[in-house]
Amino acid sequence: MKSEKLKRNFWISAEIECMLDLIKEVNNCQGALSTSTTQYTFIQIANQMKKRGFPNKSPTQIRRKWFQMKSAYLCYKKGNVDRLFLIPEKFRNVIAQFVESGEKIGRSNLSTISTGTPPVMQQSQEVLPEEDCSVMDKFLNQIRKNNKMINNEYMKMEESLQQFEQKCQFIRDRNLIKLINGY
Numbered sequence: 001m002k003s004e005k006l007k008r009n010f011w012i013s014a015e016i017e018c019m020l021d022l023i024k025e026v027n028n029c030q031g032a033l034s035t036s037t038t039q040y041t042f043i044q045i046a047n048q049m050k051k052r053g054f055p056n057k058s059p060t061q062i063r064r065k066w067f068q069m070k071s072a073y074l075c076y077k078k079g080n081v082d083r084l085f086l087i088p089e090k091f092r093n094v095i096a097q098f099v100e101s102g103e104k105i106g107r108s109n110l111s112t113i114s115t116g117t118p119p120v121m122q123q124s125q126e127v128l129p130e131e132d133c134s135v136m137d138k139f140l141n142q143i144r145k146n147n148k149m150i151n152n153e154y155m156k157m158e159e160s161l162q163q164f165e166q167k168c169q170f171i172r173d174r175n176l177i178k179l180i181n182g183y
Helices: 002-009 013-033 039-051 059-077 081-086 089-100 118-182
Strands: none
Touching: 013 039, 013 059, 013 089, 039 059, 059 081, 059 089, 089 118
16 A cells, blocks of 8 residues: 555656646646636646546645645745755756746636647647746846846945935034034
8 A cells, every 4th residue: 555655656757747738738828817726726737647648646746746846946046955856957947937937826727728649748848948048048137137226226225324424424523513612
């Protein structure tokens, strides 16, 4: 019994790839309406995975794997490099794409999603590296923009602080002059 459960919980790359493809299709079908993650969504993803030849994954396992990889990426972004090993290197850019774009899996009718024939899957795999590059480029550009904004804010704050210090010094000097003239 335990050996079946361990075997069932082990994720191979093809299963992860199929899961991420389905998540991507869900997001493409929904567009900007993806605001919440529901168990029903993961049930539909599990059903689609069964149709694509991966019958051993339950909706709960899919949900846990998705949130595990998403959480690992967010921890990595915050500086916890040790968590990055939870995401296979092959899928790190895809997870980054989902997280950085702020997409969530939401309610949708997965019956509209294609059942995935091999030629269609090959086309999506060929397009994926271009998207990955653009996602990383967007991410790096966003970091650069944020860095420039932070530097500009720092310069403004530093200038404001210097002006404040000058005003305080002027007030101190004026009070000192009044004190000296009073004697």
